[in-house]
């Protein structure tokens with residue numbers, strides 16, 4: 001028995017007034033509790049519209065929306081939104097309020113006690129890596145883009161909503177800061193286990209952030225919704241294949257760790273393997289296959305020594321390991337889709 | 345030097361009258377500006393999201409400003425009789441445009457992302473207005489109030505022509521006695537005190553503007 005989905009979109013449609021073609025057409029999608037589901041697709045395909053339908057920033061023109069099994073298509077939208085964190089690319093901090101006041105917005109609306117609010121604000125700022133004593137009294141204009149988006153995330157977490165909707169939250173941030181925000185956010189999510197719908201147009205961000213990815217085409221048609229591993233190993237159609245782009249198979253290597261392989265033996269520094277020379281590159285057992293490949297290419301050896309925790313050689317990873325791993329992933333994904341098809 | 349001395353002795357000699365006229369002038373101005381502020385801000389909030397109403401409201405309040413003051417003042421005499429009342433009604437119409445325009449512009453300039461996030465956190469339209477949009481538009485609204493105040497102080501000097509009071513009494517009195525002793529002094533008393541009153545009110549409003557605007561909005 002599958003768990004009840006946290007969010008269920010049931011044939012949801014949106015036709016904007018004054019337009020003929022729906023921006024979202026009959027979208028059906030389940031989002032499980034505690035997962036990050038990434039909506040990814042080309043610009044204009046309806047990702048933001050889909051996200052904004054979930055917290056009823058816009059009203060659906062068809063279909064039903066369920067949260068925790070309850071139909072929320074007709075409940076008071078303001079009440080609904082206080083239960084759902086919402087983070088947008090432009091952040092939208094209130095410039096006339098301090099950082100602490102910004103973060104306190106939803107708890108204040110919910111009429112929490114003053115002491116509880118200020119404790120919560122401190123906790124949230126700490127959580128996103130901003131010292132409340134330093135930043136609490138500042139105004140948004142006194143923050144960098146990365147800091148402002150941290151505050152945006154803290155503010156959305158204000159009343160501890162179980163659902164977060166994030167619309168290209170790191171899209172306007174420089175690549176280095178974005179990388180660290182992504183990492184910190186994933187670490188935070190490990191603790192918080194929120195149900196997150198995350199919109200991006202960047203497939204690499206989708207692969208990195210998503211427990212599952214839904215690849216959307218025009219009018220938010222779901223071409224494939226699955227784990228990043230499976231999508232990379234087995235794109236179901238040409239649209240998905242072209243959207244995830246070149247180097248797809250190699251990206252899949254990032255999901256497996258060297259330590260999980262059945263390594264070839266290491267013959268010692270002066271051993272004479274069949275290929276003549278022993279590899280010179282080294283990586284650790286927790287490295288990904290992708291990193292192993294990079295090392296092989298860098299040293300031009302076609303293989304790389306794997307070091308154990310104490311720094312001693314534990315074995316050798318070879319190119320054939322990588323192709324085997326890719327083939328296994330593809331076989332697994334194909335079998336999965338065959339079973340799905342057989343079941344339907 | 346002589347002029348200044350005779351002017352000053354005129355002020356000292358009529359200090360009670362000058363004080364009273366200044367007070368009345370201030371009362372007229374402050375009353376008009378308060379009423380115009382309440383009206384124009386409310387109207388601005390209403391029309392801001394309605395393009396047609398917005399254009400009409402701004403056009404009409406702009407037309408008010410082009411009507412010659414004396415004509416507009418006199419227009420109200422048949423309705424309420426002579427005195428300060430017709431003058432205040434006319435001044436009210438003049439004071440609308442700067443406040444209305446700045447209210448609309450101030451609300452227009454609120455970043456859509458800020459409103460989106462306010463809505464997204466579950467603020468009702470009223471909460472969005474009172475907690476976010478108005479506080480953000482406030483510095484600009486106050487600038488409009490200050491402009492209207494200066495405008496009103498100046499034009500209020502002709503209230504005397506429709507039977508009203510204020511510092512215009514000294515100007516009108518001096519002009520009708522031109523050539524007689526103290527007539528020029530009288531005109532200058534009316535003029536100088538009007539200007540000083542305007543500057544004083546503006547200074548007070550500037551302070552209020554500062555105290556009521558968020559530090560986060562200062563450049």
Ligand SMILES: Nc1ncnc2c1ncn2[C@@H]1O[C@H](COP(=O)(O)OP(=O)(O)O)[C@@H](O)[C@H]1O
Nearest residue numbers: 016017019023042043044045046047048049050
């Ligand atoms: N308020 C609106 N009114 C009319 N059309 C809209 C509106 N918002 C978005 N659209 C249209 O709906 C489609 C999907 O937009 P959007 O959901 O913003 O796409 P995405 O976020 O994937 O880039 C686009 O064709 C866009 O032009």
Ligand SMILES: [Mg+2]
Nearest residue numbers: 047048049167
């Ligand atoms: Mg979008």
